Each structure stands twice: as structure tokens, then as C-alpha cells.
Amino acid sequence: MNSFLSTSTSSSIALGFSGNGSGRPLVKPVFFEIHCPVKEYQTKPFANIQNYSYTKEENEELSDTIWHVKLTLCDDDNDLNRIESIDYLKSEIDHRLDISFLAKLFIDINELDKAKDLYNLIVKDLPSDHCDRVSIKTNIGTIHFGNGQYCDALKYCRQALKINRLLMPKDFITLSMILNNIGHAYNKLGNYLESIEYHKKALQIQKKFLIKNNLGYATTCKHLGVVYDCLSKHKLALTYLEQAKKILEKYLPEIHPHIGDTFNNIGEIYLSNNRSNEARINLEKSLEIRLESLPTDHPILSVSYSNLGYAHDRLGNSQKALEYHNKSLNICLKSMSKNHPDLATTYNNIAQCYNELDNFTSALFFS
Structure with a gap:
């Protein structure tokens, strides 16, 4: 957007201007919510003009008929x-x-x-x-x-x-x-x-x-790595996944979700191979990328939290594992259907953590 925008700090006023679309059936109203992390920047790229506005009460966020678009302000130097x-x-x-x-x-x-x-x-x-x-x-x-x-x-x-x-x-x-x-x-x-x-x-x-080494080739290598891990062929799995990661890092931005997926897959291989600390490092990197590039309630984040729960459980930190599994559960409940297989797995993981913490009542509740 290379122009000035008229905005408001009041969501109700903004919604009033967007309308409900009834007067223009072929046009969809859009409500923009802009997050401005001003503490990160030396200058503010906006100004409050309430005192100069024609309508001062405007203080110049949803319904099923309006699209809600969330934006985050970016700075050339910091983002x-x-x-x-x-x-x-x-x-x-x-x-x-x-x-x-x-x-x-x-x-x-x-x-x-x-x-x-x-x-x-x-x-x-x-x-x-x-x-x-x-x-x-x-x-x-x-x-x-x-x-x-x-x-x-x-x-x-x-x-x-x-x-x-x-x-x-x-x-x-x-x-x-x-x-x-x-x-x-x-x-x-x-x-x-x-x-x-x-x-x-x-x-x-x-x-x-x-062309060899393109993104499609990387996807195939990644999938083969995951399958070989399921067959306990961890060395072969890691070879395919490292090859995929090398290609993806060459062609994609640093925080692209596909790169986050690959770090997660590598972490899962280390988990399968009982190399828990190496697993944790790769899973934390995956989570960092996914948090930067995906919505906060995206179901793939539940996988990251769940895997970090496994890693901390293997490292003997049951309380930390429980925290991660609970984060996974919160996302599953928001983004998945009640009969999704991952939801049942998450309940079981929480029950196991409570069992290890000798909280048998809670363990029974989640079983």
C-alpha cells in the first residue's frame, strides 16, 4: 500500500464504515486490523489526527458477512x-x-x-x-x-x-x-x-x-525421509531430509513453512533414534519458523508443541512436556474436528504426562 490510510483505534467505528455488504451483493466488505509494534521502531509511520478530524469521535475491529484481514507493520531494517x-x-x-x-x-x-x-x-x-x-x-x-x-x-x-x-x-x-x-x-x-x-x-x-534439485524434488525427498523414519531406517531418512533441507534453503525464504516442516521432520527422526537433545534443537527451530510464518492457531503448530512435549519427556522434564502438550491441545480444539485422530493422540500424551507426575486423577480424566 503506497498511500495514506484513514484508520481508527475503534473497531466498532471501522466496522460501521465497512458495512455489511447488503447494498453491494457483488462486493465483499473487508475489515483490516493492523498490529503496530511501535517499540521495535525508531519512528512511528502513523499519526493520531483526532484533533484535526472532521468527526472527532472516530478517533482517527466481526460478522459472517465481512472478511477480517490481520496485518502486521513491517520495518525495512528490523523485519x-x-x-x-x-x-x-x-x-x-x-x-x-x-x-x-x-x-x-x-x-x-x-x-x-x-x-x-x-x-x-x-x-x-x-x-x-x-x-x-x-x-x-x-x-x-x-x-x-x-x-x-x-x-x-x-x-x-x-x-x-x-x-x-x-x-x-x-x-x-x-x-x-x-x-x-x-x-x-x-x-x-x-x-x-x-x-x-x-x-x-x-x-x-x-x-x-x-530440473533436479527443484522444490518438487525436495518435497519428494522430504516425504521419503518421513516414510523411512516410520520404517526405522533412520540413517536413510536423515539423508533424504538433509537433501530436502539443502534445496529448500537455497530457493525459499528463511522463515518459509516448508523449511519449518523439514526441521520438524529431522527432529522427529532424532526422537525416533533416542537423540532427544538434537531433536529438541531442531524442533525448537521448526517452531520458531512456524510461529513467524503461520497463524497462531494453525494445526501444524500443534504438531510442533506435541513433538517438543515428547522431547522434554524423553529428557526427563515431565512438567515442561505437559506444558507443550497442553499448548498442542488448545490449538487442536480450535482448529480440528472432534474426531480428528491427532486430537485423540494429544489427550493420550497429556494423560501420560500426568501419570509420570503421579497425578493419577488427571491422567484418568484425559485417558
């Missing part, structure tokens, strides 16, 4: 990582300002219901032989991943694969991505050998037709 991430996001958005990209953005910030509504809107008028059905099926599968519905995720990924082979047989980038997603679904369902098969198919395509 280099954030600015680098913003520039990367801008490059991703260029030439993709359509409703499908908005739906994908909703997936990234865990607004899964909104994403699904948009995809249903798109697909309603889409011809059955339209190539966009491939990405829509793939992304609906991603929504089911987020909801812990792995069988449904696999179903939509297989549908995407069928359409891709029919309509876009030479689109190897999309093909490798779909194969990766199918492999990921099999991993979540505990079918590790099938998972490896699909990930290696994706890897072969990427090596043969695509």
Missing part, C-alpha cells in the same frame, strides 16, 4: 525475514489472481471450509473435460488431509491422477505432485511400502523430465 517472505509470496501470486488461487491460499492458512466452498463454486460450471479439474481434485484431497480424512484424500488424489493421465499426459510437474500426494496418503494410512513406491515414481519423473 528482513518477513519482507523476504512477502516478496516470495508476491512472486507466487503474480499472474494467478483468480478464485482458484484464493482457494489454495485458504488451504495454506487452514481455512479449509472456505477453500472447499470456493472449489465447489468453481467446479459447478466447469466442463467435465476441463484440465483445471486436476488441480481442483488434488486440492480437495489436500483439504481432506487437513481434516485427517486420509481415505477420502486418497480417493480424490486417485481421481486427479486419472484425469491428469487422460487430459494432460505430458504435464510431468503435476503428475509427480499427484504421485507424491498418493504416497503421502498411503503413509498416513500406515501402508509404508505402497507409499515408498509412489514417492519413488515421483522421484524418477523428476530426475528424468524436470
Whole structure:
């Protein structure tokens, strides 16, 4: 925004100006909430003009009909990582300002219901032989991943694969991505050998037709690392994940969520290998990146807190472990359905912590 904004410190006044959209059905009202950490900056890039305002009571934040956008003020000198991430996001958005990209953005910030509504809107008028059905099926599968519905995720990924082979047989980038997603679904369902098969198919395509060491290749390496960790092949798993991290750090901003994911995966391998302190270091780095780049109630943060709980439990600090598992639970309750498998796991982790602290009443309550 390269212009002056008229704002208010009163949320009710701001909402009054935004309106409820009833007078303009094709336009969506947007309510902006701007966080200004002024203590971090030498100068204030805003001024209170209440005494000069025509309407002094304005003191120049929601409803279902208004979009709520939260912004954080950035400074060129103090927020280099954030600015680098913003520039990367801008490059991703260029030439993709359509409703499908908005739906994908909703997936990234865990607004899964909104994403699904948009995809249903798109697909309603889409011809059955339209190539966009491939990405829509793939992304609906991603929504089911987020909801812990792995069988449904696999179903939509297989549908995407069928359409891709029919309509876009030479689109190897999309093909490798779909194969990766199918492999990921099999991993979540505990079918590790099938998972490896699909990930290696994706890897072969990427090596043969695509530029090696690109982001898709890194994603495949990361997924293979996770599966091999599940099979207790920790050394091989770590090799794949370190390779993925090296590529991601080359092409992505320092605080990109994908890099945070990789640090988390490496931490999980160290946990599996009983190297708890190394696990803690990588998991703390992952949490730091995720807190910088994701909404505070994003479900992936519950994984970070949960894993740090495991690490501190292994290090003999049950009280600290309990604190992390409780943080994980708070996010799960906000962002997941009541029947999500991760929620049951979190309750069990808390019960184990209470049991180790000899608080058997609380342990029984969470069991």
C-alpha cells in the first residue's frame, strides 16, 4: 500500500464504515486490523489526527458477512525475514489472481471450509473435460488431509491422477505432485511400502523430465525421509531430509513453512533414534519458523508443541512436556474436528504426562 490510510483505534467505528455488504451483493466488505509494534521502531509511520478530524469521535475491529484481514507493520531494517517472505509470496501470486488461487491460499492458512466452498463454486460450471479439474481434485484431497480424512484424500488424489493421465499426459510437474500426494496418503494410512513406491515414481519423473534439485524434488525427498523414519531406517531418512533441507534453503525464504516442516521432520527422526537433545534443537527451530510464518492457531503448530512435549519427556522434564502438550491441545480444539485422530493422540500424551507426575486423577480424566 503506497498511500495514506484513514484508520481508527475503534473497531466498532471501522466496522460501521465497512458495512455489511447488503447494498453491494457483488462486493465483499473487508475489515483490516493492523498490529503496530511501535517499540521495535525508531519512528512511528502513523499519526493520531483526532484533533484535526472532521468527526472527532472516530478517533482517527466481526460478522459472517465481512472478511477480517490481520496485518502486521513491517520495518525495512528490523523485519528482513518477513519482507523476504512477502516478496516470495508476491512472486507466487503474480499472474494467478483468480478464485482458484484464493482457494489454495485458504488451504495454506487452514481455512479449509472456505477453500472447499470456493472449489465447489468453481467446479459447478466447469466442463467435465476441463484440465483445471486436476488441480481442483488434488486440492480437495489436500483439504481432506487437513481434516485427517486420509481415505477420502486418497480417493480424490486417485481421481486427479486419472484425469491428469487422460487430459494432460505430458504435464510431468503435476503428475509427480499427484504421485507424491498418493504416497503421502498411503503413509498416513500406515501402508509404508505402497507409499515408498509412489514417492519413488515421483522421484524418477523428476530426475528424468524436470530440473533436479527443484522444490518438487525436495518435497519428494522430504516425504521419503518421513516414510523411512516410520520404517526405522533412520540413517536413510536423515539423508533424504538433509537433501530436502539443502534445496529448500537455497530457493525459499528463511522463515518459509516448508523449511519449518523439514526441521520438524529431522527432529522427529532424532526422537525416533533416542537423540532427544538434537531433536529438541531442531524442533525448537521448526517452531520458531512456524510461529513467524503461520497463524497462531494453525494445526501444524500443534504438531510442533506435541513433538517438543515428547522431547522434554524423553529428557526427563515431565512438567515442561505437559506444558507443550497442553499448548498442542488448545490449538487442536480450535482448529480440528472432534474426531480428528491427532486430537485423540494429544489427550493420550497429556494423560501420560500426568501419570509420570503421579497425578493419577488427571491422567484418568484425559485417558
